[in-house]
Amino acid sequence: MSLIHAILVVLTEAPQSGYDLAKRFDGSVGFFWQATHQQIYRELNKLESQGWIISQPIVQSGRPDKKMFSVTDLGQQQLQDWILQPCELTAIKEEILIKLYGGYLVSGEAIVKEIAHHQQLHRQKLAAFQQIEAKFFNDPAKCSKQARFSYLTLRLGIRIEQEWVAWCEEVLQSI
Amino acid sequence: MSLIHAILVVLTEAPQSGYDLAKRFDGSVGFFWQATHQQIYRELNKLESQGWIISQPIVQSGRPDKKMFSVTDLGQQQLQDWILQPCELTAIKEEILIKLYGGYLVSGEAIVKEIAHHQQLHRQKLAAFQQIEAKFFNDPAKCSKQARFSYLTLRLGIRIEQEWVAWCEEVLQSI
DNA sequence: TCTGCCATGTAAGTTGTTACATGATTAT
DNA sequence: ATAATCATGTAACAACTTACATGGCAGA
Numbered sequence: 001m002s003l004i005h006a007i008l009v010v011l012t013e014a015p016q017s018g019y020d021l022a023k024r025f026d027g028s029v030g031f032f033w034q035a036t037h038q039q040i041y042r043e044l045n046k047l048e049s050q051g052w053i054i055s056q057p058i059v060q061s062g063r064p065d066k067k068m069f070s071v072t073d074l075g076q077q078q079l080q081d082w083i084l085q086p087c088e089l090t091a092i093k094e095e096i097l098i099k100l101y102g103g104y105l106v107s108g109e110a111i112v113k114e115i116a117h118h119q120q121l122h123r124q125k126l127a128a129f130q131q132i133e134a135k136f137f138n139d140p141a142k143c144s145k146q147a148r149f150s151y152l153t154l155r156l157g158i159r160i161e162q163e164w165v166a167w168c169e170e171v172l173q174s175i
Numbered sequence: 176m177s178l179i180h181a182i183l184v185v186l187t188e189a190p191q192s193g194y195d196l197a198k199r200f201d202g203s204v205g206f207f208w209q210a211t212h213q214q215i216y217r218e219l220n221k222l223e224s225q226g227w228i229i230s231q232p233i234v235q236s237g238r239p240d241k242k243m244f245s246v247t248d249l250g251q252q253q254l255q256d257w258i259l260q261p262c263e264l265t266a267i268k269e270e271i272l273i274k275l276y277g278g279y280l281v282s283g284e285a286i287v288k289e290i291a292h293h294q295q296l297h298r299q300k301l302a303a304f305q306q307i308e309a310k311f312f313n314d315p316a317k318c319s320k321q322a323r324f325s326y327l328t329l330r331l332g333i334r335i336e337q338e339w340v341a342w343c344e345e346v347l348q349s350i
Numbered sequence: 351t352c353t354g355c356c357a358t359g360t361a362a363g364t365t366g367t368t369a370c371a372t373g374a375t376t377a378t
Numbered sequence: 379a380t381a382a383t384c385a386t387g388t389a390a391c392a393a394c395t396t397a398c399a400t401g402g403c404a405g406a
Contacts, residue, residue: 002270003365005273005277006273008277009273009280017384018385019384019385020385029276030266031267032267032269032272033268034266034268034366036366037385037387038366038388039365039366039367041386041387060384060385062374062375064372064373064374064386066384067386076280079277079280080280080281082274083277083278083281084285086289086292087271087293088296089293089296089300090268090269090270090271091206091209092206092331092332093207093209094207094265094331096265097206097207097328098177098181098207098208099258099262100327101207101325102180102184102187102254103258104321105184105251105254105255105258106255106259114259114262117261118262121264140349145279148349149275150276152275155346156267156272156339156342159341159342160267160335160338163335163337163338170330178393192356193357211395211396213359213360213395214394214395216358216359217393235356235357237402238355238356238357238402238403239358239401239402240357240358241356351406353404353406354405354406355402355403355404355405356401357400359398360398361398362396362397363394363396363397364393365393365394366391366393366394367390367392367393368391369389369391370390371387371388372386372387373385374384374385375383375384377380377381378380378381378382
């Protein structure tokens with residue numbers, strides 16, 4: 001359900017091809033929603049047959065032709081309706097927690113090593129997010145309304161990553 | 176992949192039926208991994224045909240017969256091997272962030288209302304986690320090794336929920 | 351009487367993943 | 379030379395969700 005709406009949001013920002021979308025889902029938008037190009041193409045076909053988006057073929061020389069997709073009025077309406085509907089909390093689903101839960105089955109050193117590794121990965125992700133913050137949102141007051149909303153999603157990422165790093169520290173202290 | 180191992184971890188704690196497992200995945204273990212009873216029964220069949228678990232039929236009067244599953248030596252070994260393998264970070268996948276990202280498409284009041292509602296839900300979840308903490312882990316020193324590991328997973332839940340509440344506050348301030 | 355619990359299962363549909371396929375252009 | 383980028387797609391499979399199905403027993 002949400003993939004459809006995630007695509008609509010991104011297409012609303014700017015009309016683009018499936019290929020372009022796949023890149024956004026691998027980068028910026030991918031921080032809060034992921035999709036492979038196969039999923040995206042499948043949903044684009046569905047969305048177009050429903051009339052929520054339309055495509056315009058762009059003939060190119062030297063590289064493959066592409067289809068530029070843009071959101072129709074109907075699609076825009078559907079997206080707004082969806083945004084206005086209240087949504088549930090998303091449950092945590094974390095492999096590392098299963099491993100830690102069964103941590104008593106293996107050696108303490110192995111767990112320490114794994115958590116330390118995990119902490120390292122979270123530190124890297126945090127650093128990457130903070131760089132984006134410094135680069136693109138150094139003065140939130142100057143941002144457009146649209147940019148301020150995307151900044152807020154980034155803020156969640158930063159907060160969550162900080163907490164992961166802190167939790168890993170707590171686990172390491174505790175073992 | 177992980178569902179199989181989550182089942183193995185829970186069955187290692189205590190042999191139980193598919194029905195019992197489904198309840199655990201709806202409660203305690205469900206905090207970090209979710210599964211419906213349909214998924215669980217399917218995986219149990221697979222696990223048994225692989226020889227990672229074995230079942231013992233329990234005939235009951237007045238209520239349906241059941242199968243008690245327990246982990247075999249092979250299953251135990253496979254679980255340990257899996258725990259020892261390093262794992263990747265899990266990406267965030269949050270519907271609310273798509274909605275906030277497209278927040279400029281709807282009225283500010285609607286967004287405020289939705290975020291406030293979300294904050295309320297996270298507060299409730301946090302309170303529930305903290306109650307479990309106070310009830311079952313009020314003295315971590317007295318806990319068994321096994322209980323200390325499950326306590327650490329709860330600690331992550333508490334930390335993440337706290338951060339969600341704080342982030343919602345930040346969003347509300349910012350709009 | 352009706353709801354909920356116990357206990358397991360089938361079936362269908364939707365998502366998500368992985369692999370394969372094409373073919374020119376540009377950078378190393 | 380070789381790999382990566384651009385651009386789209388098919389096919390098969392794995393995972394997950396939702397609905398349907400059974401049937402006795404206990405409690406409000």
